[in-house]
Amino acid sequence: MFGQEGYGLRLEWGGEGVAALGGLCAVLVVVDVLSFTTSVDVVVGRGGRVRPVRWLDRTSAAPAANPAWTLRPSSLADVPPGELLELPSPNGATLCDLAAGTGATVFAGCLRNADAVAAAALEAADGRPVGVIPAGERWGIDINTTKSEQFFGPLRPSVEDFLGAGAILSALLELAPLRASVEARVAADAYRGTGSRVAEVVADCVSGRELIGAGHAGDVDVATRVNVSKAAPRLVDGVLQG
DSSP: OTTOTTOSEEEOOHHHHHHHHTTTOSEEEEEOTTTHHHHHHHHHHTTOEEEEEEGGGGGGSOOOSSTTOOSSGGGGTTOOTTOEEEEEETTHHHHHHHHHTTTOEEEEEOSTTHHHHHHHHHHHHTTSOEEEEEOOEETTOOTTOOOGGGGGSOEEOOHHHHHHHHHHHHHHHHHSOOOBOHHHHHHHHHHHHHGGGHHHHHHHSHHHHHHHHTTOHHHHHHHTOTTOOOOOOEEETTEEEO
16 A cells, blocks of 8 residues: 555655655656755766765765865756766665665656656656655754764655656656556646746745755756756666766
């Protein structure tokens, strides 16, 4: 029941969602709009690649060739083709690694590449179920701490990831006559209902306000440009690439 059996399109949140859907879906699409999967889209769209690093393993990640390249999407606009970045994040990167362990084909989706990822996921699934995993946030995480227990705060569902997942599910529903679970259909309906106000809504949600308040309004702007990218980052041998 909790795997939403019987449906071609499914949605569940975070690491718990990966565990629930991973053994049942041929494809898992991880959505972390602010900011991991948006950053991946920017890099892959420029011909680069990203190795997702679990947050607790970040101290062993190789430093970027250019120290200005960070998890912030706006910092990645000049990444050259062929560059391989190792990007740690407590949500999207960690979930990509978890999803890979289920044996599913893994894509990194966001608002920027919703249509492209939907088409690629549908082709990879070849008639089998597709699961979409909005990352959400974790209450109590301090990204400046090294304490391992900080990762295991309870899940906070986030508006931006719900809309990103909804954008991908909306595209999937338009591409193929698949049965969507209630969870998946509600996300698609929420995205469609938001319409042209997606950027406004994301900017005014908690995550958007946090970034804007920290001086990172440019990252929110990059993340809320809907379907401007044709990239469909797919995890192959531990690396997200086009």
